[in-house]
Amino acid sequence: DAEITQSPRHKITETGRQVTLACHQTWNHNNMFWYRQDLGHGLRLIHYSYGVQDTNKGEVSDGYSVSRSNTEDLPLTLESAASSQTSVYFCASSESWQGGQFFGPGTRLTVL
Amino acid sequence: QKEVEQNSGPLSVPEGAIASLNCTYSDRGSQSFFWYRQYSGKSPELIMSIYSNGDKEDGRFTAQLNKASQYVSLLIRDSQPSDSATYLCAVQFGNEKLTFGTGTRLTIIP
Numbered sequence: 001d002a003e004i005t006q007s008p009r010h011k012i013t014e015t016g017r018q019v020t021l022a023c024h025q026t027w028n029h030n031n032m033f034w035y036r037q038d039l040g041h042g043l044r045l046i047h048y049s050y051g052v053q054d055t056n057k058g059e060v061s062d063g064y065s066v067s068r069s070n071t072e073d074l075p076l077t078l079e080s081a082a083s084s085q086t087s088v089y090f091c092a093s094s095e096s097w098q099g100g101q102f103f104g105p106g107t108r109l110t111v112l
Numbered sequence: 113q114k115e116v117e118q119n120s121g122p123l124s125v126p127e128g129a130i131a132s133l134n135c136t137y138s139d140r141g142s143q144s145f146f147w148y149r150q151y152s153g154k155s156p157e158l159i160m161s162i163y164s165n166g167d168k169e170d171g172r173f174t175a176q177l178n179k180a181s182q183y184v185s186l187l188i189r190d191s192q193p194s195d196s197a198t199y200l201c202a203v204q205f206g207n208e209k210l211t212f213g214t215g216t217r218l219t220i221i222p
Contacts, residue, residue, distance in 0.1 A: 033209070042214035043156070043200070058209070090155055100146045100202075101210060103155040 002027045006091050006104040014112055019078040021107050023091030031094040032074040036087040081111045114139045116203050118213035127222050131188040135201030144204040145184045151197045191220045
């Protein structure tokens, strides 16, 4: 069955370290998204991609970057982790503009 | 800035009753509307989508859309304890990215 996976599921890192969170989908969806979810803020969009070599900034993109070299993967990199980036990160994908997005299981990141 | 508003709850409903969840949005031109269910510690799961005014039914779930009044609602009939979760409303204008509400926490009381 097609699915969307994220790794690692849990990560503890130190301030200033570079961290990469992986997202892999086998739906063959063109659209992929990264969100963070924090209490009181709901889901906030970090970066998104509408296809290979396409990346776009979301509402909370500072300190994060993505690259899209193939259809299946959209890794999220924290260039220099900060305590404010402690959060739960969700990757999502969608087939079309009007279809809903399907979410991965999430990565809980703690920055000490 | 496009906004999506939901009552954060918690909303407590007796088992077997109808749970009614509401969502309002600011962008009158919004075209696509979604309801997600999120269990504690899990990822959001798409449960309903609606694009036209009126009702859309899927099993025990009914989504209702009123574009003139800019609200979308989710009814859950015969509520079960397994329906206890946070429900997220999401709204999309054209091919733009989704805007999510902060969610309503629903508790079904046995």
